[in-house]
Amino acid sequence: MSDLNKLGLAEARDALRAGDVTSVELTEACLKAIDEADALNAFVHKTPEIAMERAKAADERIKGGDAPSMCGLPIGIKDLFCTKGVPSQAASGILEGFKPEYESTVSQQLADAGAVMLGKLNMDEFAMGSSNETSVYGNAVSPWRCGNDDAQLTPGGSSGGSAAAVAADLCLAATGTDTGGSIRQPAAFVGITGIKPTYGRCSRWGIVAFASSLDQAGPMTKNVRDAAIMLETMCGHDAKDSTSADLAVPNFEAMLTGDIKGKKIGIPKEYRMDGMPAEIEKLWADGAAMLKDAGAEIVDISLPHTKYALPAYYVIAPAEASSNLARYDGVRYGHRAQLAQGDGITEMYEKTRAEGFGHEVQRRVMVGTYVLSAGFYDAYYNRARKVRTLIKKDFEDVFAAGVDAILTPATPSAAFGLGEMTEADPVQMYLNDVFTVTVNLAGLPGISVPAGLDTQGLPLGLQLIGRPWEEGDLLNTAYALENAAGFVAKPGKWW
Ligand code: GLN
Numbered sequence: 309m310s311d312l313n314k315l316g317l318a319e320a321r322d323a324l325r326a327g328d329v330t331s332v333e334l335t336e337a338c339l340k341a342i343d344e345a346d347a348l349n350a351f352v353h354k355t356p357e358i359a360m361e362r363a364k365a366a367d368e369r370i371k372g373g374d375a376p377s378m379c380g381l382p383i384g385i386k387d388l389f390c391t392k393g394v395p396s397q398a399a400s401g402i403l404e405g406f407k408p409e410y411e412s413t414v415s416q417q418l419a420d421a422g423a424v425m426l427g428k429l430n431m432d433e434f435a436m437g438s439s440n441e442t443s444v445y446g447n448a449v450s451p452w453r454c455g456n457d458d459a460q461l462t463p464g465g466s467s468g469g470s471a472a473a474v475a476a477d478l479c480l481a482a483t484g485t486d487t488g489g490s491i492r493q494p495a496a497f498v499g500i501t502g503i504k505p506t507y508g509r510c511s512r513w514g515i516v517a518f519a520s521s522l523d524q525a526g527p528m529t530k531n532v533r534d535a536a537i538m539l540e541t542m543c544g545h546d547a548k549d550s551t552s553a554d555l556a557v558p559n560f561e562a563m564l565t566g567d568i569k570g571k572k573i574g575i576p577k578e579y580r581m582d583g584m585p586a587e588i589e590k591l592w593a594d595g596a597a598m599l600k601d602a603g604a605e606i607v608d609i610s611l612p613h614t615k616y617a618l619p620a621y622y623v624i625a626p627a628e629a630s631s632n633l634a635r636y637d638g639v640r641y642g643h644r645a646q647l648a649q650g651d652g653i654t655e656m657y658e659k660t661r662a663e664g665f666g667h668e669v670q671r672r673v674m675v676g677t678y679v680l681s682a683g684f685y686d687a688y689y690n691r692a693r694k695v696r697t698l699i700k701k702d703f704e705d706v707f708a709a710g711v712d713a714i715l716t717p718a719t720p721s722a723a724f725g726l727g728e729m730t731e732a733d734p735v736q737m738y739l740n741d742v743f744t745v746t747v748n749l750a751g752l753p754g755i756s757v758p759a760g761l762d763t764q765g766l767p768l769g770l771q772l773i774g775r776p777w778e779e780g781d782l783l784n785t786a787y788a789l790e791n792a793a794g795f796v797a798k799p800g801k802w803w
Contacts, residue, residue: 312337314477317381317534318561324370324380331370331380334480335363335424338382342426342478347803350463350473352387352445353395353428362424369422377541379422384473384482387428388435388466389415389525390514394425398516399443400433402664403642412514413546414483414525421541426479430469433666434633435490435518438740439729440468442668450498450723451476451799454764461723461766464494470528471498475799481529481538485515487522488621489744492756495528496718496769499758499797501535501790502528503783506776507751508553509539511546519628520551522621522748532757532787536560539779555777563780568788569603574711578614579743581720588717588768591760595715595770598792599785609711611702614746616695621745622738623679623692629669630676636664667731700750707775713785716743718756718769743771753779755786758795767797 312334315323323329339356359382366380390396390408397403411419419425430448432440439462440447448469450461463472467484471494474482484491486504495502503526510525517523527538540561545554575596580589596606638644638660645659665673679688706714720742729737747754753776756769770789774782 313341313479315480316530317378317480317537320381320480321537325375331363331366331424332360334380335359335382335426338426338479345476345478345803348449348451348472348476349446350430350448350469350476350478351384351427352399352430352469355394355425355427358394359424359426362419366422366424376421377537378418380424381422381480382424382426383418384426384429384470384479385415386467386470386483386485387431388485388516389483390516391415391425391428395428396516397444398434399431399445400664400669401444401643401666402636402661404664406642408514410514413511413548414515414542417544418483418541423541429467429473429482432466432468433669434516434629435466435485435487436629436668436672437465438489438493438737439724439726440465441726442666444666447726448472449726451803452498452723452766453799453802454766460726462497462726464497464723466490467494467528471495471500474498474500474528474530476803481527481534483525483542484528485523485525486748487518488625488748489741491526491528492718492744492754492769492771493740495756496758497723497767499767499795500528500530501532501755501757501786502526503535503539503755503779504747504753505539505543505779506753508551509543509779511544511549511552513546513548517632519625520632521628522625532783532790533561533564535755536564536783553777558780560780560783563784564787565784566788566791568599568785571604571712571785572710573599573604573606573785574609574706574714575606576609576611576614576714576716578611579716581742585721587762588720591768591770592715592717595759595789595793599715599789602788602792607711609706609714611706611746613695613698613702617699617746617749618738618742620692620695620699621741621749623688624696624749626672626676627680627689628676630673630680633669633673636661668734671734696749699746703750703752712775713782714773716771716773718743718771722762722764722766722768747773752776753782755782757786757789757793759789759793760795761797767795
């Protein structure tokens with residue numbers, strides 16, 4: 309077999325079990341692809357020794373007839389996950405040199421299931437951003453390009469390294485995290501699949517916290533079947549995270565029948581934004597038509613509070629971030645500033661945080677501190693929380709009326725150019741999240757499936773939003789959409 313790095317999880321799993329390939333061969337193919345792809349800046353820390361050791365162990369397990377779900381499959385891990393003894397910096401300068409003493413629950417579950425970690429993946433600093441440009445390592449680059457244009461594109465964010473790596477076949481799949489769209493938006497930008505499960509499906513233990521009431525981990529994969537396989541491994545109750553749900557995790561892969569006859573799919577009118585590009589409108593309409601052809605019933609629905617989601621998110625997420633990031637003070641982790649004679653503890657905090665945090669993170673900490681301050685708490689934070697409740701209720705009403713899933717575009721446009729959105733206007737960047745943040749505010753599962761190309765030949769994704777805890781059903785609807793859309797485009801190799 310050649311080009312082993314191009315395989316998906318299910319294909320590689322089946323080849324491993326059939327004895328057609330070994331994990332060592334798969335892992336070597338990925339490590340070679342990673343070494344050839346430095347121009348993409350997707351992996352910020354490579355772990356070839358760990359990878360080879362785990363690959364050998366996986367081959368032994370397979371030989372012994374004990375091959376758990378991810379046995380021998382090489383994957384990348386987003387830098388937000390703490391990995392024992394391996395640098396885990398959340399792409400921030402303030403965590404410089406931080407090597408955790410422990411492993412995140414999710415990456416441990418993947419390792420226990422035999423997955424082979426190839427290294428750590430680039431991301432926006434503390435997962436704050438939509439373009440990967442806030443990373444201390446510099447941005448990851450999309451493997452896609454517009455036609456003959458040499459301008460580089462963003463792979464999206466914050467899980468931009470994961471997206472670039474999977475789309476460029478540097479690994480078979482990767483972990484991502486999603487607080488306001490960070491799995492689904494980058495997946496859409498590079499033509500791969502990404503699912504954010506219901507809040508509480510995956511343990512957050514050992515994942516560097518951004519906004520704790522919104523953060524969830526999830527897989528970023530080459531197709532829906534792979535997402536089902538990897539998500540099942542990542543889910544489950546964890547005594548170390550009291551918000552993780554004590555629910556049985558179904559066999560998601562077994563639920564992929566592709567049969568969606570009689571399912572009710574809602575099209576929310578509020579997602580039809582002013583100025584929406586014609587190609588996004590068309591993609592959305594085509595997606596609805598495909599689901600209809602597959603036997604679903606398409607219904608118009610209303611989610612009346614949608615327009616307040618983005619402002620509510622950009623109050624709640626920074627508020628929680630300002631609290632979570634208070635722990636980076638130069639005492640316990642990572643970077644500490646050089647102090648001058650006579651500097652006290654206040655100067656130490658100030659200098660350390662000014663040096664260690666990038667501009668976007670500083671902006672979020674300031675916004676968050678402001679909206680939580682005594683005089684403004686009710687006007688901003690409390691109000692945003694009330695809006696969140698209304699948004700959640702909008703979805704509850706629609707699901708109570710019998711809708712099984714909701715179809716929307718994943719992003720308002722295809723991938724944009726690196727450097728195109730400037731720091732001078734952060735709101736322009738925030739607008740990217742307009743279709744994804746509602747799902748986090750309501751705690752629902754959402755998946756992005758590649759469904760078409762724009763006029764420049766760049767991938768576009770559709771989002772499906774499901775009922776809480778019904779990821780299996782959501783994955784099956786996504787599977788039907790994937791089958792109908794038949795998206796097979798890949799970026800040409802230029803790196
Ligand atoms: N782009 C959003 C933000 O900057 C979402 C990030 C995320 O999901 N981690 O907050």
